[in-house]
Amino acid sequence: MMGRLKKWSKELLVLAIILVIAFTVMDFWRKPQSLAPMLLEPLTLATGDEVSIAELSQKQPVLVYFWATWCGVCSITSPTVSDLAKSGVPVVT
Numbered sequence: 001m002m003g004r005l006k007k008w009s010k011e012l013l014v015l016a017i018i019l020v021i022a023f024t025v026m027d028f029w030r031k032p033q034s035l036a037p038m039l040l041e042p043l044t045l046a047t048g049d050e051v052s053i054a055e056l057s058q059k060q061p062v063l064v065y066f067w068a069t070w071c072g073v074c075s076i077t078s079p080t081v082s083d084l085a086k087s088g089v090p091v092v093t
Contacts, residue, residue, distance in 0.1 A: 043092070056090050065093040 042050040056062045065081050067074035085091040 062090045
């Protein structure tokens with residue numbers, strides 16, 4: 001009985017170590033990265049207004065939404081994005 005308990009506890013310890021290593025590697029791999037240099041410069045919108053994504057994203061994430069009039073998926077997702085913008089989520093489209 002003790003032999004089995006030692007074997008199982010040893011296997012659980014090895015599994016826990018493997019999981020800790022795997023999660024650490026995944027966290028390092030998926031860590032947030034800084035904005036691309038292009039996004040640090042102010043962008044001019046179709047309305048003529050200038051927007052800085054770097055400034056907008058300092059407090060919370062910003063949704064950058066690319067769409068086209070001919071895009072079928074865009075016609076389905078655009079109302080949801082519009083609702084997000086109306087609810088206060090910063091959206092640059």
